[in-house]
Each structure stands twice: as structure tokens, then as C-alpha cells.
Amino acid sequence: MLDKSTFTHLPQTPGVGYKPQHFNDIISDPGSVGWLEVHAENYMGDGGRPLAQLRHLAEEFPMSVHGVGLSIGGEGPLDGDHLARLKHLVDWLNPASFSEHLAWSTHDSAFYNDLLPLPYTDATLARVCAHINQVQDLLGRKMLLENPSSYLAFAESTWSEPEFLNEVARRTGCGLLLDVNNVFVSATNLDFSPQGYIDAYPLDLVGEIHLGGHDEDHDDHGKPLLIDSHGRAVVDPVWALLDYTLERSGPLPLLVEWDNDVPDWPTLEREAARAASALDRVLVEVAK
Incomplete structure (x- = not known):
């Protein structure tokens, strides 16, 4: 199994999801922010101000590309045109990390603007692994797979989510992206312990x-x-779950996501500063 350091070259500092309205603020004073994430599908076009700004940011910050449209768990084959555009973006940007979701969003010719859950079965496992291998072979790099937020459970599932993700990583060599807010959301909706999930x-x-x-x-x-x-801002129970996780994982690159009703830069940077404090506490413990 690959060491987790091979999955990403991001620094063990806070990052934020980049929004164009924050461009000037980030360039002038990034504060606690050490890296930036962009959604792949927003940068698959040719030319224009968005790509020019992204090129400039990539000269100043490590970048992470986060896909939301591959439909890794979809029953049909991956979209070849989408993959080609993704490869073009990753080739020229050369991000420090690439990630996608354990979810599906396509069926036949339809695309659903959502990340839909999967039953955790042997058939799903084989399909997800085949798609991940295809993506990694095409991009020539390891990817990270993110745990979903869930609103229902499938009666036919034969794997727990942590077991399923572990087996996907074992079979494909991919890494994992752990979204602690997704864990908290799923635990509340499906009535299980978020700490128990992290332990597993x-x-x-x-x-x-x-x-x-x-x-x-x-x-x-x-x-x-x-x-x-x-x-909206991260709630205190999710910050507490982050602390619980970092005590067990050690310091890792940590992203604050705020994609809707996006606030001004000082508000977002304060969230990043709180994430930096969480990482600092872990580093102090590691140094003891």
C-alpha cells in the first residue's frame, strides 16, 4: 500500500475553496491560507479571465483540483469528453492533489446536479474500482476519493462505508479524502456515532x-x-469532530469549503484561521 504522502503534495496547512471575488484579497493578504482548491468543472473551458487568474494563483499557491462531475459510481462508462477535458486541465495546472466523490450523478444520457449515494455491494465495489483505475491511468497520478454525505441507507449494502472505502483504496492504490462535515451529517441523519465512524x-x-x-x-x-x-460557517460539533480526528490522524492538509452564499474574504479567512489553530494544537502534541 502506498504511503499517504504519495497521495498529495499539499502542505499541512489550511486551504480554502477559491472563489473569483476573493482573487485580489488572496493575492494581497492570504492570512492563514496556504493552498487553494478549485472545482475542475469550472475550469475546463479555453482562455478568458478565469483561467488567467487560475494560472496566476498557481504560481503563488499549491493547488488542489476537486472534481464533482465524473460520476465515479455511475453504472455506465465514464464520459470520455469529460475525462479528456479533465486531463487537459490537470496536465497544464499540475495540481498538488486531485480528488473526486464516492457518488454518482449520471444515468444513460441524463446528468443530475447532485452527488447521489451508492449501495455498498460487491458489484458497486468492482465498478467504482474500475472507474478509479481508468481515471488514475489516464491522468497518470493517484487520486483521492471523498466519503459522501448520506440521507438514506441501502438495505442491500453488505459493506460499511469505512470498510468499503478501505477496500477501494486497497484495490486501486488511490488515497482517501475525509470530509468530517459529511461524517457528521451522515451520522445525524442515519443515527450512528461520528466518533465511531472515525475510529473505523x-x-x-x-x-x-x-x-x-x-x-x-x-x-x-x-x-x-x-x-x-x-x-455557512462550520458548526462547533464539526470542529470538535475535526479535533477528534486530528488527534488520531496527525496533521494533514485541511480545506474549509464555502460554496454557496459565499461570504467576504475576512469571514472566510477567519474560518481558515480556526482551522490553523486546530492543526497547531496537533503539531504541539506531536512535538511533545
Whole structure:
């Protein structure tokens, strides 16, 4: 099995998801932010201001490319045109990390603007591994696979999610991206212990950690229902789960996601500074 250091060359510092309205602020004063993430699908075109800004940022910061449209878990073959555009982006940008979701978003010729869950079965495992191998072979690099946020469980699942992800990584050599907000959302919605999930998770395979905000709602029976919205600040229980995770994993590249209702730069940078404090606490413990 590959050492997790081979999965990413990002620094063990906070990063944020890059938004164009923050370009000037980032260039002038990045604060605690040591690296940036972009969604692949936003930069697959040719030319223009977005790519010019991205090229400039890549000269100043390590970059992470995060895909949201490959449909790694889809039943059909991966979209060849999408893969070609992704390869072109990764080739010229040469990011420090590339990641995608354990989810599906396509069926036949339809594309759904969502990241949909999968049953954890042997058939799903074989399909996901085949798709990951195809992506890694085409890009010529290892990728990270992110755990989903879940709102239901499949009766036909025969693997737990941590076991499934561990087996995917074992078979393909990919790394894992651990989203602690997704863990908290899924644990609340499906009524399991988020700490127990972390205890079962193969943390030695994690190359990057994400955290973000979520919305609170209730289901038809009045039980809490959390929605992974990336549209608000990270809540205290998720920060606590991050601390619990870092105590077991050690310091790792840590991304703050805020993709909807995006705040001004000082607000986002304060979230990054809080992430930096979480990493600093772990580094102090490691140094003892």
C-alpha cells in the first residue's frame, strides 16, 4: 500500500475553496491560507479571465483540483469528453492533489446536479474500482476519493462505508479524502456515532481533510435532517469532530469549503484561521 504522502503534495496547512471575488484579497493578504482548491468543472473551458487568474494563483499557491462531475459510481462508462477535458486541465495546472466523490450523478444520457449515494455491494465495489483505475491511468497520478454525505441507507449494502472505502483504496492504490462535515451529517441523519465512524476509518490512507457548513431541517417524522450545503460557517460539533480526528490522524492538509452564499474574504479567512489553530494544537502534541 502506498504511503499517504504519495497521495498529495499539499502542505499541512489550511486551504480554502477559491472563489473569483476573493482573487485580489488572496493575492494581497492570504492570512492563514496556504493552498487553494478549485472545482475542475469550472475550469475546463479555453482562455478568458478565469483561467488567467487560475494560472496566476498557481504560481503563488499549491493547488488542489476537486472534481464533482465524473460520476465515479455511475453504472455506465465514464464520459470520455469529460475525462479528456479533465486531463487537459490537470496536465497544464499540475495540481498538488486531485480528488473526486464516492457518488454518482449520471444515468444513460441524463446528468443530475447532485452527488447521489451508492449501495455498498460487491458489484458497486468492482465498478467504482474500475472507474478509479481508468481515471488514475489516464491522468497518470493517484487520486483521492471523498466519503459522501448520506440521507438514506441501502438495505442491500453488505459493506460499511469505512470498510468499503478501505477496500477501494486497497484495490486501486488511490488515497482517501475525509470530509468530517459529511461524517457528521451522515451520522445525524442515519443515527450512528461520528466518533465511531472515525475510529473505523483507515486514517493512514487519508491525504486531505475537508470541513464545511450544513443546513438544519427535519424529516417527515420530526427527526433532525442535516443538508450538506456548504453555505455557512462550520458548526462547533464539526470542529470538535475535526479535533477528534486530528488527534488520531496527525496533521494533514485541511480545506474549509464555502460554496454557496459565499461570504467576504475576512469571514472566510477567519474560518481558515480556526482551522490553523486546530492543526497547531496537533503539531504541539506531536512535538511533545
